[in-house]
Amino acid sequence: MAEDSCSVKEMETELKDNPCSSEDAFAVNPKKKKSKAKGKVKSQHEGKEKTHRKIKTPKEESMDFEDRRSQVNVKEEADKDPDFVTEGKGKKRKRKADKADGRSSTSEATLPKKKKKKVAEEGQGNSPIAKKKKIKEKKEKVKKEEGGCSVSTKKKKTKEEIEAARALKIKKKEEEEKQRWRWWEEEKYEDGIKWKFLEHKGPYFPPEYQPLPDDVKFYYNGKAVKLSLPAEEVALFFAQMLDHEYTTKEVFRNNFFRDWRKEMTLEERQLIMDLNKCDFGELHAMHKQKVETRKNISKEEKLVNKEVNQKIVDEYGFCVLDHHRERIGNFKIEPPGLFRGRGDHPKQGMLKKRIRPEDVIINCSKDSHIPEPPAGHCWKEVRHDNVVTWLASWTENVQGSCKYVMLNANSKLKGEKDWEKYEVARRLKSCVDAIRTQYQEDLKSKQMGTRQRAVALYFIDKLALRAGNEKEEGETADTVGCCSLRVEHITLHDTLDGQKCVVEFDFLGKDCIRYYNKVPVAKRVFKNLKLFMENKQGGDDLFDRLNTQVLNKHLSSLMPGLTAKVFRTYNASITLQQQLKELSNMKENVAEKLLSYNRANRAVAILCNHQRAPPKTFEQSMANLQAKIDSRKEQLDLAKKELKQAKKEAKGSTDNKLLIVVEKKKKAVKRCEEQLLKMEVQATDREENKQIALGTSKLNYLDPRITVAWCKNMEVPLDKIYNKSLRDKFAWAVDMTEHDFVF
DNA sequence: TAGATAACTTAGCATCTTCAAG
DNA sequence: CTTGAAGATGCTAAGTTATCTA
Known part of the structure; x- marks a missing residue:
């Protein structure tokens, strides 16, 4: 997240210059006036554009889609922009919205039912x-x-x-x-029932806090202070993080200090008034020492540790769901610590409290063996709710949200849902043209709300933006999606770099990942945007008549199960399919085919703005690879020379020995060439991948059947693309996909 | 019927493991 | 055998959407 750290840096300098705590900064932050331009639609705008431009046919539009990936500006450009700071924003954006009907359930999605009879519980391996x-x-x-x-x-x-x-x-x-449970060959359960039998051992709790040894001391104002256990534990959380930059941030420090003091005894609280007078040096040193020793333990110890861990997994990591043993995804209760949100999070540094069995709700079958709470404890509640998939849940104290223990991605419950997701996306394929035509038409609507909806949909479809729910101000970092875009997040350019009607996007999306892109848009969209921005300030909502509920309600009326995020899935998968078709070639060797696949994958990742921080060792490892390539090149030259020489010597001669030498040299050259090519391909791939994360789309957006079919057609082993967990997760697709699958 | 909340997916980074090159 | 890079896995935050509640 280069841009993240960039803004962080700026934050810091800002903080240095301005010694007041950033909490104050938050309070002082001048609220931007939000002038909701209600009902300010100028009707004379309507219909004007007709003379300028005809509506794009779906075909024309889809051509736009094809070169979309070239529009997405990879962020280097954005990185250079020193002005990039998103200011802390004004207010809470809560709006009344038409209630979403909620009736349109995705459960209607019909999976392609293989009318096979139930396979025996044990499942049948292929052979x-x-x-x-x-x-x-x-x-x-x-x-x-x-x-x-x-x-x-x-x-x-x-x-x-x-x-x-x-x-x-x-x-x-x-x-x-x-x-393996071949659940995809079984009938689905009716309406919302997730299981009929569920048994598990309950979650695994992290070990209790181990008090500091006596020779490790905390100092306040130069004097050693023996802290009470709860205060000591929290102090250690902070001490452990001292190497991290964020312990220097005011928000983090203030939040930590406030929560830490809550854990102190009265005397401690009266004594410890200033975080700057706290010396965690010894605690920090002890922690570092511990990390070091852990790194240096012997192989035997490592093996023992591994076994211990395995035992925990064996005991707590599985459940029985409808007669099948299934892996649990996160059976460990999250250990206590200091909350570190992403980006500029107002709650960073707050204490994430230790979860006790008394906080945990257990969900399992009535007739199952109910999990035992740890000795001397009891559960908050034991319930038997089989329309949900979680096994245990608790409420987390920092954000007040629920956390769940759920099954692994390779489980039936997750797999079935995933499959369904791709089926919904495929259904969108069959009606996307009509939907596009409709929103193009809606751009001309007399209703402001309809126009805004149309423009938002245009963005979601064309740029794969997320829906963009409203967020409560001050609770989270200031990030936005489509519906929550503000005027300050876009800049309109009548012409830019020879293109007309260019919209420049610059905002922080999910996880505070920056979205920066300059996109030429349909003229009508452009005009509408101008209209939406009239009489508004930077902090005002771009779409003041729209929110995700309204949008999704509309979408589900167009197609059952359709919501904003389906567009991301659909566009990601269809892009992969198109790109694979375009880029890959049966004549290539496996390495080249893989490069093609990765390039197709990359097109999707760029579309979805899946970024990563360039690996810390990137430059170095790139240089290393280049060095290798160079030396290999030299080798190749040498081999070629030798071949020439050998040929010369063999010329005219019928000496078998010489001919054999020639053959040998030929082979050597060939091998060298192949290795060189492989490395060069690898280098290209890596370079292109510098700050793009392929994993997220592979895991969440690309219909695995496209990949499975491609592998079959291209004669590429599937495990070159999917690792073990992915093959497990997508077992259903691996099993059922024929080479002729089309998304 | 809006707002709250529950439930579940998506996300990037940290850490652990493996594997290949020196 | 050691080292370090790549790859796999773990972790949990941060989204979206469905559902509940007053």
Whole structure:
């Protein structure tokens, strides 16, 4: 998040210059007047544009879509902009909205039902016999190795152990595969029922706080102070973070100090009045020491730790859902600590409290073995609600929101939902043209609300913006999505770089990731934007007649199950499909095909603005790779020379030896060339990927069936693209997708 | 029927693990 | 065998949407 850190830096200098706490800064922050230009639509604008421009046909529009990826300005440009600071904004934006009907449920989505009869619980591997055989072989192998050379050196033995462990792992994997629940071949449950039986052990609680040893002291105002346990624990949270830049931020420090004092005893509170007089040095040093020793532990200890962890996973990491053992995603209760929100979060530094069993609600079957709370404790509640998917929940104290323990992505519950998501997106494909035509038409509407809706939809569709819910002021960082865009977030250019009607976007989106883009838009959109911005200030809402409920209500009337985020899924998947078709070629080798895939993936990531901070070691590792390429090039030159020489010598000769040498050299050249190409491809890929994150779209937006089908057609092994977890998560797609799948 | 909240998806970064090169 | 980069996984914050409640 380069731009993030950039604004952070600026924040800091600002803070240095201005010694008042930023809490004060917040209070002082002049609220921008929000002049809601209600009913200010000038009707004479209507219809004017007809003379200038005909409505785009869906086809023309879709051409726009194709070169969308080139429009997205990768953020370097934005990075350079030193003026980029989003000011703390004025007010809470709560508006009354037409109530969303809520009747349009996604559950109507019809999954392509494979009318197969229920498969037996154990599930059938593709070729169970072959698998069993394999497993047997493995077992024998393991046995052999175990018995084989027992009188060997210690080293060898551990090696063997590793080998055995590996074999065991493979065996385990195969068993796993065999036991995979092929839920996608079963009938779905009716209306909202998520399970009929659910049993688990409850969440795993982090270990209790271990008091400081006596020789590690906290000092206040130069004097050693023995803190009470609760205060000490919180002090340690802060001490541990001392290397982080954010412990220097005023908001963070103030929030921390306020919450810390709440944990203190009366005397402590009376003594410790100023954070600047606190010396956490020894605590910090102790923590660093601990990290260091943890890093240096022996292999044996590591193995022991691993086993201990595995035991925890085995005990708490699984549940039984409708007769199948399923992995739980996050079975560990979040440990206490200091809250660190993203970006400029007003609550950063606040204490995230320790969760006790008394805070936790358990959800499971009535007839299951109810999880035991830790000794001496009880649950807040045990309920048996089978229309939800969570196993346990608690309320987090910083934001007051609910946290849930849910299943792993490879579970039936998650998989089915995911599948459904892509089916909804595919349904959008069949009616997207009509919807586009409609919103183009709506741009001319007499109703201001309708026009705003149309423009918002245009953005959501064309630029893959998020819906943009309203947020409560002061509770979170100031970020926006489509519906919550403010006037200050866009700049209109009648012409820019030879293009007409360019909208320049500059705002912080989810996770405070900057969205910066200059996009030529339809003239009518441009005109509407001008209209929406009339008589408004920077801090005013661009779409003052619109919110996500209104928008989604409208969308669901166009297609059941349609909401704003479906457009992101749809456009991401369709872009991947198009790009793959365009970029990849059967003639390429696997490395090149993978580059093509990554490029298609990248087009999607750019569309969705999935960014990452360039890896810290990026420059170095790039240079290393380049060095390797150079040396390989030299090798290649050498090999070529040698080949020439060999050819020369062999010319006219019938000496078999010489001919063989020529062949050898030829092979060497070829190998060199291949390796070089591979590295060069890798270098290109990495460079292009510098600040783009491919993972998010792969995980959340791209219909896996597109990828599976592409792999089949291109003869690329799937595991070159999907790692184990992805293959598990998308098991349904891997299993059911034929080569002719079309999104 | 709006506003609150519950439920669930999406997100990037941190950390742990693995694997390949030196 | 060591080192470091890449890749995988873990963590939890931050969104969206559905649903509840007064």
